[in-house]
Amino acid sequence: MGVATGRRSTLPGFGLTMGLTLTWLSVIILIPLAGLFLKTFELSFDQFWGIVTSRRTLNALKISFGLSFAAAIVNLVMGTIVVWALVRYRFPGRRLFDAIVDIPFALPTAVAGVALSSLFAQKGWLGAPLAELGIKVAFTPAGIFIAMIFIGIPFVVRTVQPILIDLDVEIEEAAASLGASRWHTVFRVILPSLIPALLTGFALAFARGIGEYGSVIFIAGNLPNVSEIAPLLIVIRLSEFRYADATAIAVVMLVASFLIIFAVNRLQRWAQTRIPAH
């Protein structure tokens, strides 16, 4: 009569789905990553350390992580405002704007890169007036920053949007009836309720920025130590057949990204326990 020891589950299929999950994750993610790590073992530790702490590598990492962090912050703020307008107000063209938000998702990154660099080039629509003000965007770190903002914004908008839609208007009415000004209502009631979603959106935009390659290299100028991102440096090393060097940089990026995403995740989990979705 059935299995004597096993407890019956109301959701059968645990064994099957768990097995598939593990197999799939191994094939798609874990095995390639393990290969990456193994490759670095061709280097001695000193060699590894030398590559990783070389000026060019450190600068590339700094540019990749620093600018994508800054871009994610900008996306967090601007994305929240965009979401607010899209969710809370009814205006002509709202659906169009809503659809436009997804373009950075869908557009091939190279196309985005070409478009942005021609826009911000010295004779471009935006580049020309900016050049008159003495600001140069294309082929500088500022260009990288802009490309990263471009590709990151949908992550913030799309993660926060459903949460804001679900947020009960009664909460705001309750705050108002308790004497709260609009300012207090927004900063003490609405934004804190959105924190888990905001953190997720931020983490996704940040991660996307770190890994971004296509759109950035067209606008970056790619000067070593100035506007060379880490993924580009990896490609350069690969094209020089210095595979171990490339993987060493990749491993550092991988570990750093993982730690950051893990930290944001923990933070988000912590916020989630305090602010459950419902």
Place this chain on the structure above:
Amino acid sequence: MTIELKNIVKKFGAFTALDGVDLKVANGELLALLGPSGSGKTTLLRIIAGLDWPDAGEVSFDGESTLGHGASERRVGFVFQHYALFRHMTVFENVAFGLRVQPRAVRKDEAGIRMRVKELLDLVQLDWLADRYPNQLSGGQRQRIALARALAIEPGILLLDEPFGALDAKVRKELRQWLRSLHSEISVTSIFVTHDQEEALEVANRVVVMDKGQIEQIGTPAEVYDNPATAFVHGFIGESIVLPVEVNQGCVRLGGKSLGIAVADGISGASKLFVRRHDMQVGPIGAGLLEGTIRHVRTFGPTQRAEVALCGGEGKTLIEIDAPRDRTLQAGDIVGLRPQRYRIFAAQD
């Protein structure tokens, strides 16, 4: 604080939610707004709170017009049906919210806020939940916290929108009694909205019965139950037997047969006879004005409920009556029925 509403009109597109409502609420009253959904009772409450604005009419508190003030300036405590607690705040912070957002000049210091919140949590008997988050509480506890939060700002008026609507029957009963005793303790002018007549009759000092954006009757629970002003009120409050009758020169006919009962002046033509279930007396054939066959008898509590098919002119009409248990009724019996107390209202088309 007294509330006065004059000729309030509110439309949502083509739908008229409130159609000329006048209402005076005395200081310290506990008033129920009772009506079916769509009767405009919640809209009226929201207009008093400043969460909605009327298209026409006047709202004044203590004789002063309040329409120039938004919800945040009216000092009105509002309790929502679904609590509307702030999920990211502890119970303590929820209750403290109204105190923390006060203008700096009048805001209490931290110790003062702590003391006040403690008082309020004691008042709703939930001081032991101060550090919990709303999602860790039961529905009844949440609603009590929502009430404590609304009371924190020492409102002149307390408004409750279907406060027990989302709770199960047992908790509802408890909270009703609790709300009544709380009101006698703090005696702030309070209005609550409900579609549950039992709740309105049991809790309120006065009941306002609303339908289709208008007030049908205002009165004490006894008045609206015993002397319904309109056919709607009679049908809505208490269980009634409704029979279509014809009134002609003071003569009441049911299915062509004269009932020989009196009718108020001014009623003529197609009308409705309203009788409470327990006011329909059952006796032997001939003793009544109506006759019918008992279909089922169900016995529970102090009464038995019988389903009776009336022998009328056109087809059969099924009615339900409540009779004392000492009277033996059996399915199949043919009985005479006599309305002890009744009301006749002209039928509305």
